[in-house]
Amino acid sequence: MQIIEHADLNKLCTFKIGGAARFLVNWQETSEIAEIINFAKIQGLPLFVFGGGSNLLFPDTPLNAVVIRCMTKVINLNNGDLYCDAGVRWPLMQSFCKNNHLYGLENFYGLPGTIGGAVAGNAGCHGQEIKDVLTKVDYFDITDRQFNTYIFDEADFAYRHSIFKTNPYWLITGAYFRISDQPIGDPTTFAEFRATHQPQGLTTGSFFKNPYPQHAGKLLDEAGLKGVSRGGVSLSEKHANFVINDGTGTAKDVISLTEFAKETVKIKFGIELESEVKIVTEADLLKI
Ligand SMILES: Cc1cc2nc3c(=O)[nH]c(=O)nc-3n(C[C@H](O)[C@H](O)[C@H](O)COP(=O)(O)OP(=O)(O)OC[C@H]3O[C@@H](n4cnc5c(N)ncnc54)[C@H](O)[C@@H]3O)c2cc1C
Structure with a gap:
């Protein structure tokens, strides 16, 4: 370390x-x-x-x-599942799968971040969520300082939610995924989709969760919020649910802009948008 x-x-x-x-x-x-x-x-x-x-x-x-x-970076095959350390990034997994002719996770290739972050947030791409391919998760429980294994249970996961969000003292150390021997999608097409439909720049992707059955981007767009800015950040002209930092933005700017956007959507449509992005505050620090 x-x-x-x-x-x-x-x-x-x-x-x-x-x-x-x-x-x-x-x-x-x-x-x-x-x-x-x-x-x-x-x-x-x-x-x-x-x-x-x-x-x-x-x-x-x-x-x-x-x-x-x-x-952390270990990746291997474990009793027919694909095991990845929590710190593994998707391109590393992608090349491991390609070299070993393993399929089933193609939808997630191109997702920024790590396996740990994707499991914690039950990331979703192209109609598939992490929960659809997850079998087990290894974690370290800070409260008793023990390593444990969580066996997947559908009831513990929901849209952009997992049991690891309700138990922040469980640090994800690795995850096991179900794999198949047949491709379920074409990674090239997904990469092209991202390049064409998603704004580039300093962003966290979609800022708000989609309030089912609505889409946050559409609501923000229809509320006339595309391009609206505060300080160095703005709602993308290409996709209103992407907050883009021009390089001079601050957390204060992001909060001011997204609070304004939330308020505007609430007034116009009566819908309360909820942040998908974790806004880190003192309250999120784990006391030991
Ligand atoms: C351009 C772009 C496109 C994106 N597209 C998508 C998309 O299509 N679908 C989607 O779902 N998301 C998308 N995202 C959001 C993001 O990439 C995913 O949510 C990703 O899985 C987050 O992983 P991370 O490692 O970056 O998490 P981080 O941002 O580092 O952390 C996110 C949360 O997870 C927790 N966490 C991280 N690691 C651990 C761990 N080991 N143990 C316990 N908790 C942990 C953190 O405490 C934090 O609360 C996109 C982001 C960008 C920038």
């Missing part, structure tokens, strides 16, 4: 926004987690864990915490 004091968090997330962490710990081997928790305990600081930083907004102000960046 690697410990960096006063590390800039804005370099480690796709929004490129955020202040410094008192300590950043690069978590490189799963077994290091107990030592990392111990380090935080000795420092008397709370914890926050993240992966690719593609679905969160760090605050502008410093985080007086031990911020753990999950960078």
Whole structure:
């Protein structure tokens, strides 16, 4: 593991926004987690864990915490399932699957971030969600400092929700996926879809969850919010549910813009939009 004091968090997330962490710990081997928790305990600081930083907004102000960046990388076949450490990124999984003729996860190729982040948020791509392919999850329970295995239960997952969101003290260390020997989709087509339909730039993808059966992007568009900006951030002209940072934006700008967008949609359609992006506050720091 690697410990960096006063590390800039804005370099480690796709929004490129955020202040410094008192300590950043690069978590490189799963077994290091107990030592990392111990380090935080000795420092008397709370914890926050993240992966690719593609679905969160760090605050502008410093985080007086031990911020753990999950960078573990093991990937292998385990009793017919595909096992990935929580820090594995999708391109690594994609090349492993390609080299080993494994299929079933093509829909997720091109998703930014890590396996841990995708499991925690039950990420969804092209009509498939992580829960549809998940069989087990390994996690480290901070409360009793034990490694455990969670066996998948459909009832614990929902749209952009998982049991790991309700139990933030369970740090995901790895996940097991059902694979098939037949392709279920063409990764090239999905990559083209993203390039054509999604705005490029400093963003976290869709900011709001879709309020079923409506689409947040359509509601924002119909409320006349495309292109609306606050400070250095705006709602994309291409897809109104994408908040784009022009490089000068702050967390304060994002919150001001998205609160305004929420309020406008509420007044116009009577629908309460809910953030898909984790807005990190002091309340999210795990006390140990
Ligand atoms: C251009 C773009 C396109 C996107 N498209 C999609 C899409 O099609 N579908 C979709 O669902 N999402 C999409 N996203 C959002 C994002 O990429 C996914 O949600 C992704 O799975 C988040 O992974 P991450 O590692 O970046 O999570 P992070 O942003 O690092 O973390 C997100 C949350 O997960 C928690 N977390 C992360 N790792 C762990 C762990 N090991 N244990 C416990 N909790 C953990 C964090 O505490 C945080 O609350 C997109 C984002 C971008 C920038």
